[in-house]
Amino acid sequence: MKCDAKKFAQMYEEIYKDLYRFALCRMRNVQDAEDAVSESVLAAYENIRQLQKEAAFKSWMFTILANTCRRRLKESGNRQRQEDGEIKELAEHSAKTPDYGMALDVKKAFLVLSPEEQEIVALSVFGGYSSREIGSALNLNPNTVRSKRSRALEKMEEILE
Numbered sequence: 101m102k103c104d105a106k107k108f109a110q111m112y113e114e115i116y117k118d119l120y121r122f123a124l125c126r127m128r129n130v131q132d133a134e135d136a137v138s139e140s141v142l143a144a145y146e147n148i149r150q151l152q153k154e155a156a157f158k159s160w161m162f163t164i165l166a167n168t169c170r171r172r173l174k175e176s177g178n179r180q181r182q183e184d185g186e187i188k189e190l191a192e193h194s195a196k197t198p199d200y201g202m203a204l205d206v207k208k209a210f211l212v213l214s215p216e217e218q219e220i221v222a223l224s225v226f227g228g229y230s231s232r233e234i235g236s237a238l239n240l241n242p243n244t245v246r247s248k249r250s251r252a253l254e255k256m257e258e259i260l261e
Contacts, residue, residue, distance in 0.1 A: 126170075144160070162227045212255060
């Protein structure tokens with residue numbers, strides 16, 4: 101697809117908040133999330149000619165970001181960042197509701213999920229992707245995605261009760 105900097109910026113502006121929220125949930129650290137989004141946007145801009153349809157931009161960006169987050173987590177040895185200060189930082193930076201206690205509880209529940217479950221839930225919630233789209237991005241059967249998402253949400257619900 102032919103795309104100038106202005107067009108790329110317009111398309112990015114429509115989804116940047118969702119990209120950041122996804123990265124924040126995956127990386128669990130504001131700095132790492134910002135770095136992952138920046139790296140992904142740069143990679144996307146450099147490879148925009150590979151994108152065939154403008155309508156696929158959001159899906160394409162989330163795929164790049166998911167891969168970037170996965171790689172960065174793997175490089176960092178999948179270290180767990182569950183210290184209270186970092187969880188509080190997540191709540192302060194990403195909570196949309198004024199109920200920060202609830203936002204903090206949701207973040208804690210999210211952190212209990214496996215990395216794959218986190219990715220599925222994040223793509224579903226922040227990306228708005230269907231099971232078919234998530235399955236395609238993660239090389240999983242759509243039925244498997246639905247069952248994993250359902251089990252992950254049940255885990256979170258149990259923790260939040």
